[in-house]
Amino acid sequence: MIILAATPIGNLGDASRRLVEALETARVVAAEDTRVAQRLMQALGVENRPRLIALHDHNEREKSADLVELAREDDLLVLSDAGMPTVSDPGFHLVSAAIEAGVTVTAIPGPSAVLTALAVSGLPTDRFTFEGFLPRKAGERASALGSLADERRTMVFFESPNRLADSLRAMGHAFGGSRLVVVCRELTKLHEEVRRGTPEALAAWADDGVRGEIVVVVAGAVPRTVDLDTAVQEVLLLTATESLKDASASVAAATGLSRRTLYEAALRARTR
CATH class of the missing domain: 3.40.1010.10 (Tetrapyrrole methylase, N-terminal domain)
Structure with missing residues (x-):
């Protein structure tokens, strides 16, 4: 075996x-x-x-x-x-x-940087997503983070110390400046360090130079508060590039509204 x-x-x-x-x-x-x-x-x-x-x-x-x-x-x-x-x-x-x-x-089984960072982050652990390393190129990195802007689960990333500051600023741009981020450095080692703050504050710290193995844990998005009619319009706009089912799921994830309710309401609106 x-x-x-x-x-x-x-x-x-x-x-x-x-x-x-x-x-x-x-x-x-x-x-x-x-x-x-x-x-x-x-x-x-x-x-x-x-x-x-x-x-x-x-x-x-x-x-x-x-x-x-x-x-x-x-x-x-x-x-x-x-x-x-x-x-x-x-x-x-x-x-x-x-x-x-x-x-x-x-x-x-044994040690895991993903689970160790998640556990010490203080962020919700009931649902999370592991995203691995972000792309090296700025445009690809921005696109990857943009696709996660409405992700409601806690997100865990690996990152190179040399790219940490740039990635934190990209997170601030994609997720908003107030999103809570936790940077875990050298977990279980002599110089273990855990820092919590906003993307920009942590980026300013990382500008001075960071060493070691890095894990970044990011709070999930807070659902936007919108009324059903507005959410249905968002679904219909998304159907230009997505199926009605996928569009309903996307808006449901971002707003906390029921996917089935959105699907049925959008279907009625589209057939009027």
Whole structure:
């Protein structure tokens, strides 16, 4: 089988007993960076020396088929540099290939930067969405954030320290200057830092230079208060580019009104 193993995101004390046992018995390990995997085993006191195979963004597609065949004969342990493989890390294509080939996939759960940041953010955790890394180019980033302007769930992003200030300002433009944002830096590490504020205030802080691994948590949109007639007109305007069903869903998400009510009201208005 293929075993996806979560590794510490910072503090080595977060390594699970199951992870250590898996490393001690593994004969083949596919790792995002084999040097990082070797350092992890050394730090955890693992004396086992498995065969290490590099599995990263640049070679995963071409190596997946061979790794699946290896997993038919023996367990294949898969590691990313930190956290769970496949979550903004290599592993997705390998898992897809394994499922298609009928090879079992399981996981050793453990540390997650997404859930850790969400938990300490103080923002609602009952419903959230993970958006990964924003696009590098300013226009694509603005478009991505614009599509999330009415998202009511708490949003979690990864970001590079070098792009953090620009991304925070783009969030302010897309979401409004008063939206609450939480920047989590170096989670579980010695210099862990959590800062809360508006996009612009946090961008000004980030302008001075930020280091380390960054997770950004953003409050969801507050539903706009509009009357039904106004909302129906918005639905009808959207039907120029969307189906009535999708347009009703979009306006319902932004206003908190019932999607069914909007759909039926817009349908009546359109047939008058």
